[in-house]
Amino acid sequence: MTKMEKLTVTNSFTKDPDWWRGAVIYQIYPRSFQDSNGTGTGDLKGIANRLPHIANLGADAIWISPFFKSPMADFGYDVSDYCDVDPMFGTLADFDYMIETAHNLGLKVMIDLVLSHTSDKHAWFEESRISRDNNRHDWYVWSDPKPDGTPPNNWLSIFGGSAWQWDARREQYYLHNFLTSQPDLNFHTPAVQDALLDVAHFWLERGVDGFRLDTINFYVHDDQLRDNPALPANKRNSTIAPSVNPYNHQEHLYSKNRPENFAFLRKLRAVMDKYGAAAVGEVGDAQRGLEIMGEYTAGDDLMQMCYAFEFLAANQPTAARIVEVLQKVDDVAADGWACWAFSNHDVVRHVSRWNLSDAATRTMATLIMCLRGSVCIYQGEELGLTEADVAFEDLQDPYGIEFWPEFKGRDGCRTPMVWENSNQNGGFSEATPWLPVSDAHLQNNVATQTDDPDAMLHHYKSAIALRHAHPALASGTHDNLTNTGDVLHFTREHDGETIFCAFNLSDGPATITLPAGNWTQIGQNLHSADVSGKTVTLGPWQPCLALRTS
Template structure:
């Protein structure tokens, strides 16, 4: 099936934190191979590998120095081939991070480009002269703080880096750069890879005129922790030239039936619109995700409005909704104020992301309901956390190793000393403990994903939202002659919902909910799922 990705579930593996096989404290490809059975047991369709390319690891692999090699930290190309073989034997597709908006400053391309202004790769990166007073060419800022421009003495010019100074941006206005990136993609596709998660997919192009960004109109009443958040990034990213480039990417992928793309859209102001634009029709990306559901907002209106807006007017685009990944605070901590029970909140989050229209991205540990780990300053490795501590503690708290065994040293993750600590709160939620508990979050994920696979309405069906008051979110998914009605109480207090024309039985994937006649009672973070004949059934909120 070439469109396996449409409505599919993608499981993100953060390699250095999944399983260590050699005792150096860092997860690796042989470790992932050893744990593939766990991933397959979830019933997901695909694995997304965070970066495994050769890298100095200044930003945990998001600074690539050789796109066609596996970093020795993680293993070898032969290990990659074994992983692919076993994953495919288990029915799992594999995609990997493709980080090509920038490289490492140790990449040979940059080393050559920086040597002089007259060489074969002189224009492969974004170089610009200083202003007459020596200051950078414009006001663009780095995501990690400070100017996005770094002076290079040999070239006597500034180079652009949207992230660390060690991550210079490639110049996608140069066709030779585009050709080189396509060759990198072709290398991995020829090796059997099933596609790519495209990191920072809207950062490829910059404004060729290097115009300065205007200020953000509103800071929402408080100063920004990071000055980057004070600008409207109209010129430093999300440029119109990106669309033609993404068509080239899609043309390449179409030569490999079944291969897919997931684009990460990082744009606070235009994220949803870019998701739609980059996935509309059949000539661009297959899927995109933004950060709309990766923040603290947790309300019926928020989920309803974002999903409805995405599918309004043009329904040819396709989202990949995520509640969690390696860059954000884990949802069990972000949304804790909306719950009295971590177990109920984790099951509700699972049911919600697996019920809305679109594909699904799950992050390792999400199936365990892991909270954010409480990392001390002296334990930090993330450059963002080190720079902005304590107002922004960085991303290490969501990147700690997987807890496999509750009573084993370091949770069974390593026989050595782990690169980040495994906290006691995570050991209590270890895989072996949850495997043995039929009511665990882990087993709820398995049950829901298995049930979902048999529901065309949830995989690719339409979505229609019911009019309900906060904190109740309700919608109908439809396909063929069957509808599925999904109702969620996004609060820590009981709520009562009036229903009509519904069967008396809730589906077994419901949680903390009862249906008696025309009264649906939802406990804290309750989930009610009901199958009905097409066109029947409705819900409305009532006080209770």
């Protein structure tokens, strides 16, 4: 079978076009999930073999980070062939087997499409850089230098330095918002948009149920190449780039977030709608992230969800901060839909980032399952894994190598999944893994936690099961959103079902008053507080979950 040959795939999930609303999506970093062939690197067969774990957890879908053919300068986020599997991960046949396995287990499959840029080894770029008049001369963002030979404007790369790289063949600069080996595609060229829509068609025909769209707000650049204005120091934050990176010194008005992006997103949505597929767009913007999320998910012809960064920040969110974020979403994305996460492959694991106790970790897990929106959990999060300590000599991430030691990169959250503790590799591989397995992780492996009913793994299962059991939590409205000191509380409602949710986000006890009405306790296995009276006393890091009975 050639890779462009159409497959006939029966996808039972297309019957419900709203499957994504309130879904729990499990993110898989394929290098580190399961090695099936002894190379020390995870692969698609390994994913397929471990999917029962995710199904048993109760997740609705998986999101697989890039597995496409790539020179791996940025671990797959530098694509050299959008329609093939990199040999380190297997073959297209392995992908088809993985899809079939997932669907048989009731799991939908979302794949990570990186459309804003390619690898400099992609055939499109190799042709584009040959001359200024070849068939793909305008498929990337090329510009002449200023008269003094410097780059055309002041745009900066997230990975450090100028966003422009000189190319001697064309005697021009090309744009790269990330590594110099990741040139940006030119979305002002219609043929580029058509080619990327063909990529989406290719994977939808193979049976995928949706996409996670990397850096969705970077697709289109300002065609006049105007300078970005400076950002005042009091408005800078390190949500998107570490504080040591000068990228935070600019307001990125022209290098991303352009209004022309909407036209392409509508085309992409039209393609997805034919398959009942859904997308979650990653919005990377430290100043306007929630506003952009609202813009990109408005109506029914753009993206279904956007991936918000507010709870991926360095500081642990307080009750007041969560109220602020959710009220902002109500203001700027009233008819949109957020996808929340506490951890992913780009940030320090939240247990370490926020220095959470076991009780705090459990309460935060319950909390995210009660928020309005969809939820992403990152592999190992269900085990309560901390950030791994990776020595400089073991680092693989170019981002960490560039900014070490002030920023240690992303390898600490990307170390291999721990399945059992029979050897140092945690059941991940029979060979030396591409990143070392953390000693601290080994004791928290899946097998050990499966046998312990009090383990974090079972808490996550219970929290996800609660979300599935109550439509109000999965897809309802949220009202009366407020905080009383360190206690966050709100109600969720859907089709006559009303649930009161309160969370004491502190190390001390707290007291709250229930709303009017009669309530019955739910979530007992999540340590939910008793609601037999009108006043509820919450212990440190204790939730209160109650169903209105009248």
